[in-house]
Amino acid sequence: MQKLVIEGERRLCGELTVQGAKNSALPLLAACLLADGESVLHNCPQLSDVCSACRILGCLGCECRLEDHTVTVRADAPCGCCVPDELMREMRSSIVFLGAVLGRVGECSLSFPGGCELGPRPIDMHLNALRRMGAEIKECHGVLRCTCPEGLHGAKTALSFPSVGATENIMLAAVLADGVTVIRNAAREPEICDLAGFLRGCGARIKGDGSDTITIEGVTSLHGCEYTVMPDRIVAATMMAAAAAAGGELALIGARSGDLDAVIPVFEEMGCRIYPYSDRLFVTRSLPLKAVRTVRTMPYPGFPTDAQAVVMAALAKAKGTSIIVENIFENRYRHVDELIRMGAVIKTEGKVAVIDGAPRLYGAKVRAAELRGGAALAVAALAAEGVTELTGVRYIDRGYERLEAQLTAAGASVKRLLE
Numbered sequence: 040m041q042k043l044v045i046e047g048e049r050r051l052c053g054e055l056t057v058q059g060a061k062n063s064a065l066p067l068l069a070a071c072l073l074a075d076g077e078s079v080l081h082n083c084p085q086l087s088d089v090c091s092a093c094r095i096l097g098c099l100g101c102e103c104r105l106e107d108h109t110v111t112v113r114a115d116a117p118c119g120c121c122v123p124d125e126l127m128r129e130m131r132s133s134i135v136f137l138g139a140v141l142g143r144v145g146e147c148s149l150s151f152p153g154g155c156e157l158g159p160r161p162i163d164m165h166l167n168a169l170r171r172m173g174a175e176i177k178e179c180h181g182v183l184r185c186t187c188p189e190g191l192h193g194a195k196t197a198l199s200f201p202s203v204g205a206t207e208n209i210m211l212a213a214v215l216a217d218g219v220t221v222i223r224n225a226a227r228e229p230e231i232c233d234l235a236g237f238l239r240g241c242g243a244r245i246k247g248d249g250s251d252t253i254t255i256e257g258v259t260s261l262h263g264c265e266y267t268v269m270p271d272r273i274v275a276a277t278m279m280a281a282a283a284a285a286g287g288e289l290a291l292i293g294a295r296s297g298d299l300d301a302v303i304p305v306f307e308e309m310g311c312r313i314y315p316y317s318d319r320l321f322v323t324r325s326l327p328l329k330a331v332r333t334v335r336t337m338p339y340p341g342f343p344t345d346a347q348a349v350v351m352a353a354l355a356k357a358k359g360t361s362i363i364v365e366n367i368f369e370n371r372y373r374h375v376d377e378l379i380r381m382g383a384v385i386k387t388e389g390k391v392a393v394i395d396g397a398p399r400l401y402g403a404k405v406r407a408a409e410l411r412g413g414a415a416l417a418v419a420a421l422a423a424e425g426v427t428e429l430t431g432v433r434y435i436d437r438g439y440e441r442l443e444a445q446l447t448a449a450g451a452s453v454k455r456l457l458e
Contacts, residue, residue, distance in 0.1 A: 043429040043443055045420035046452035047402060050287035053449040057275045057293040058084040058440045059108065059268035062345075063230040065132045066207045067237050067268060068092040069139040071112035072099060073215060074241045076263035083110045083268050084440045087433070091129045095122055095136055099144075114143075114263075122149040124182075130437065134162055134204060137185065138211035141174060147185045164205040168196040172209075172216055193218030193257055201226040201251065201338045207234055213255040214243040222253040228339040229298045233269045240264035272298040273345040274439060277414050279322045280349035281446065283311050284356065284422035288323035289449055296320050301342045305331055305350060309357060330359030330396055336367050348374050348415035355383035356422050357396040365390050374412030377405040381419055381427070399424055407431030410438045417442060421451055430458060 059082035069092070071078040083089060085108065093103040093110065100118035104111045120140055127133045127150045140147040151162070166176050169185070171194040176185045193216055198205055206226040211234075213220035225231070227249055235248035241264050244256040275294040282289045283306055296303065296315030303313050306322065308331040314321035331354065336344040344367035354361045355378055365371050372387045379385060380403045384395040402425030407413025413435040420427035432455070435442055443453040 040458040041432045041455055042458050043432055044454045044456055045427045047420055047423040049451055051282050051285045051289055051449040051451060052287045054290040054292055055278055055445055055449055057270040057291050060230060060271035061086055061088060061438045063233040064089055064268050065092050066135045066234045069135045070211060070237055072114050072117055072139045073143050074261040074263045075115055078112045078263035079265040080110045081267040083108050086437060086440060088130045088437045091126055095126050098123055117144055120144045120146045120148060124150045135207050138208035141185055142191060142212045142215045145187045150182050164198055164202050165208045168209045169212055171196055172212060191216035193220040195221045197223040203228050206231055210255060213257060214238055216257040218257055220255045225251055225253045229269060237266045240266055270295055275299060276302050276346040277349045279306055280353040280418045281421055282322045283309055283324050283328060283353040284418050286324050291320045294320040301340055302346055305334055328357035330357045330361040333362040333364060335364040344368060345411050348411045349418050351394060352415040352418040354394045355397060355419055356400055359396055361394040363392045373408045374415045377416055378419055380405055381423055401425055402427040404428045407434045410434045414439060
C-alpha cells in the first residue's frame with residue numbers, strides 16, 4: 040500500500056502539461072475493437088484504468104501495445120465476447136465495452152461494472168436502448184448475457200437523462216448497425232465529441248455530436264486510424280484548484296478553456312485570475328480566497344460533477360460561506376468527513392453542502408475513498424499547515440498520472456511512500 044506525504048503552505052509556480060483525458064481514452068479504447076486493422080491513440084494517459092481497458096481488449100482477442108503515451112490496438116479478428124469479472128470490477132466505465140463488443144462480435148457476456156462507489160448509477164438506459172436495436176439481454180446471477188439473433192439495427196432513442204455512458208454505448212453499437220440510429224437528449228460532453236471524432240476517422244457516419252441529438256448511419260465496416268486523445272478538463276480543473284488553494288501561478292499547457300467554460304467563472308469569483316490562450320491556460324491567486332455563490336453540478340455544459348470535490352477543497356479556506364448542490368450522484372460527499380478532519384467547516388444535507396471558510400487547515404492522516412475525493416484531499420493538503428498523510432492512493436491513480444510528480448514540479452512538497 041502507498042501513501043502521499045504532502046507538506047502544505049508552499050506556493051505553486053511553473054508549467055504543467057495537462058494529461059490526456061481518462062474519460063475520453065477509455066471509450067476510445069473500446070471503439071478500437073470496432074475497427075479492422077491498426078488503431079493508434081496518442082496522448083493516452085498512463086493510468087491504472089487505461090491498463091485495465093487494454094487488458095480487456097487482450098481478453099477479447101485484440102493485440103494491444105502501450106509505449107509511453109501511445110496505445111496501439113490491432114483488432115483484425117476479435118475472437119472473444121466475454122469480459123472477465125475481475126476486470127469489470129476494476130472500473131465503472133468498463134460498461135462501455137458492452138456496445139462495442141455487441142456491435143463487432145454480435146454477442147457479449149459481462150458482469151456489472153465496479154469502480155468508485157458514488158451511489159446508484161443504473162445502466163437501464165444502456166440496456167433499453169440496445170434492446171430497441173435488436174439485442175436480447177438476460178441477467179443471470181449478476182452477469183449480463185447479450186445476443187443479437189438478427190443483428191443490430193438502427194433505432195430512435197430518447198434518453199431520460201443525458202447520460203454520457205449510455206450515449207457512448209449507443210454510439211458504439213450503432214456505427215456498425217443496419218440503418219440509422221438517432222439519440223435524443225444525448226450527452227453533450229467534449230468526450231462525446233472526441234469519441235465521434237475518432238469513429239469518423241475510422242469511417243463512421245456520425246453527425247450532431249455536441250448537440251442533444253446525435254444521428255448515426257450504420258456502415259458495413261470500419262478501419263483503424265491514428266488519433267490524439269483530448270486533454271483532461273477535470274485534471275485541468277484540479278490543477279486550477281491546487282493553485283487556488285496553495286496560491287501562486289500555474290500555466291496549464293494543453294488545457295482547452297472552451298471545455299472549462301462552467302468552471303472558470305467559479306475560480307474567478309473566488310479571486311483567481313484566469314488567462315485563457317489557444318493552447319494553454321494561466322491561473323494565478325495572490326489575494327485571500329473569497330466564498331462563491333451557489334455552485335450546482337449539472338450535465339455539460341453545466342458545472343461538472345467531477346470538479347465538485349476539488350473546488351470544495353479550495354473553498355474550505357475561502358472567506359465567507361459557499362454552497363454546493365450536487366445534482367448528478369447521490370453519494371459524492373464522501374470526502375467531506377476527511378476534509379473536516381483537516382479543520383474544514385462543512386455541513387451536508389442531501390444534495391447540499393455548506394462550506395464556511397476556515398481560517399486554517401491542518402495536516403492530518405486522511406484516506407481517499409474514491410478518485411475525485413482523493414484529489415480533493417491532496418488539494419486541501421497543499422493549503423494546510425504541517426504534513427498530511429494521504430492513503431487510498433490507488434483511487435487517485437485511476438485518474439491522475441503521477442500526481443505527486445506534477446505537483447512537485449510546480450513547487451509543492453509531495454512524496455509517494457510505502458505505508
